[in-house]
Amino acid sequence: MMIIASERADAPVKKIVHPDFARRIERACDGNPDVPPLNHGRLGWFVDQLDKHGVEVSQETVRKWFHGETRPRHKPMTALAQILKVDEGWFSSGKSPEFSETQRKQHNVVAGGAVNVVAGFIQMDGGHPAFPMEGDEEAEEKKIHLYAIIRGAKYSFHISPALGHGDNLHFLVPHEAEDTVVLGVVRDTHFSVKVLELDWGLIIDSGTRKSTGYDVPLEGRPWREITSFAERI
Numbered sequence: 001m002m003i004i005a006s007e008r009a010d011a012p013v014k015k016i017v018h019p020d021f022a023r024r025i026e027r028a029c030d031g032n033p034d035v036p037p038l039n040h041g042r043l044g045w046f047v048d049q050l051d052k053h054g055v056e057v058s059q060e061t062v063r064k065w066f067h068g069e070t071r072p073r074h075k076p077m078t079a080l081a082q083i084l085k086v087d088e089g090w091f092s093s094g095k096s097p098e099f100s101e102t103q104r105k106q107h108n109v110v111a112g113g114a115v116n117v118v119a120g121f122i123q124m125d126g127g128h129p130a131f132p133m134e135g136d137e138e139a140e141e142k143k144i145h146l147y148a149i150i151r152g153a154k155y156s157f158h159i160s161p162a163l164g165h166g167d168n169l170h171f172l173v174p175h176e177a178e179d180t181v182v183l184g185v186v187r188d189t190h191f192s193v194k195v196l197e198l199d200w201g202l203i204i205d206s207g208t209r210k211s212t213g214y215d216v217p218l219e220g221r222p223w224r225e226i227t228s229f230a231e232r233i
Contacts, residue, residue, distance in 0.1 A: 022068030085209035
């Protein structure tokens with residue numbers, strides 16, 4: 001159990017009894033464009049958002065959640081998960097996997113092939129693809145799979161293969177890829193594939209936000225299909 005001493009010598013000592021939940025709520029806020037920055041109205045924003053979900057709390061209550069002094073009961077916990085667009089099971093306990101082990105394995109196996117396909121298309125259209133070198137910290141930090149020069153313009157690509165079957169195809173896009181050009185690769189029939197530009201704004205609007213990234217559906221979204229790498233994207 002962690003204990004944080006107060007700034008005043010005569011003030012009561014505050015006990016941090018829920019440090020794991022405090023870390024999860026901070027993590028859920030990180031990268032969420034809807035949440036105001038720290039010290040810029042964040043606590044009041046949560047009070048207002050919770051009120052819209054029929055939950056009345058004070059800013060002091062929200063502060064205690066963020067500091068791990070207390071944790072929400074069931075109703076505010078559910079509302080917070082909806083507001084932050086995260087899996088409620090993970091948000092509450094930290095134990096519910098957001099992506100199954102099968103999803104992760106499938107993604108890792110297919111991703112390498114999708115990166116090679118895109119690199120081949122770029123090269124055939126006269127561009128210059130390059131894979132990140134071992135120890136490339138920027139590539140690791142931003143989840144960059146491929147660099148390319150196309151008509152003199154430099155690009156950093158994150159490649160996301162479509163997972164699932166039939167009408168349930170979806171992409172797993174990590175938060176860290178926000179500063180890259182995200183390309184979704186969809187295998188069509190036989191050796192035919194589609195390459196889509198996954199606009200980040202649309203990823204946020206249409207995807208389900210999880211602690212590690214977005215689960216983004218393919219169907220029903222106006223993704224732009226890239227039919228050639230001969231010109232700048």
